[in-house]
Amino acid sequence: AQSVTQPDIHITVSEGASLELRCNYSYGATPYLFWYVQSPGQGLQLLLKYFSGDTLVQGIKGFEAEFKRSQSSFNLRKPSVHWSDAAEYFCAVGGMEYGNKLVFGAGTILRVKS
Amino acid sequence: EPEVTQTPSHQVTQMGQEVILRCVPISNHLYFYWYRQILGQKVEFLVSFYNNEISEKSEIFDDQFSVERPDGSNFTLKIRSTKLEDSAMYFCASSERVYTDTQYFGPGTRLTVL
Numbered sequence: 111a112q113s114v115t116q117p118d119i120h121i122t123v124s125e126g127a128s129l130e131l132r133c134n135y136s137y138g139a140t141p142y143l144f145w146y147v148q149s150p151g152q153g154l155q156l157l158l159k160y161f162s163g164d165t166l167v168q169g170i171k172g173f174e175a176e177f178k179r180s181q182s183s184f185n186l187r188k189p190s191v192h193w194s195d196a197a198e199y200f201c202a203v204g205g206m207e208y209g210n211k212l213v214f215g216a217g218t219i220l221r222v223k224s
Numbered sequence: 225e226p227e228v229t230q231t232p233s234h235q236v237t238q239m240g241q242e243v244i245l246r247c248v249p250i251s252n253h254l255y256f257y258w259y260r261q262i263l264g265q266k267v268e269f270l271v272s273f274y275n276n277e278i279s280e281k282s283e284i285f286d287d288q289f290s291v292e293r294p295d296g297s298n299f300t301l302k303i304r305s306t307k308l309e310d311s312a313m314y315f316c317a318s319s320e321r322v323y324t325d326t327q328y329f330g331p332g333t334r335l336t337v338l
Binding site: 144146152153154155156159200202204209210211212213214215216217 | 228255257259265266267268269272274279280282315322326327328329330331332
């Protein structure tokens, strides 16, 4: 079955600390991978995406993610978290093997403590 | 920067009533989508639409749901007879192409069925 796993429901980090949010997908030889962020009451904003090529991709707001095919993972990282990064983060997978849709993970809620 | 817009931002309706959720996709995009997110749950795909017809739909998208592109700019989701379990945030998205393209999401419409 096509699924995306984000094992951490909640993560709390101190402002200025580094962050890594985990994402694993279950299916697909050539997945297209996305991270979206959702602030309270807001829509889904694209942070970054991976289609092919360099497995380390840079996104907006200082985020980056690394695709590791051997681990079926696409973890999101940020070297120094800001209070404004507090939000819910969703990993999603698409591509030809997923048809016309994106399959989303359950999301990880990030809390930032000052 | 072009963006997907949705109206209304919040809709409250009585069970059994019909609702129409409206979306204006990004103007040069050709593929349109609806997703929903029940409170506390994953974002789930409902339907994709291209060239004035449904290209894919999920099991959730039963006969109570329909989509339409009534003119050159709007894309609508109709729920004919709402149920309590239809209460959710509904997101519209659009993309220029399918499979290899990024889906851009609107801010969502929160539907509350009483």
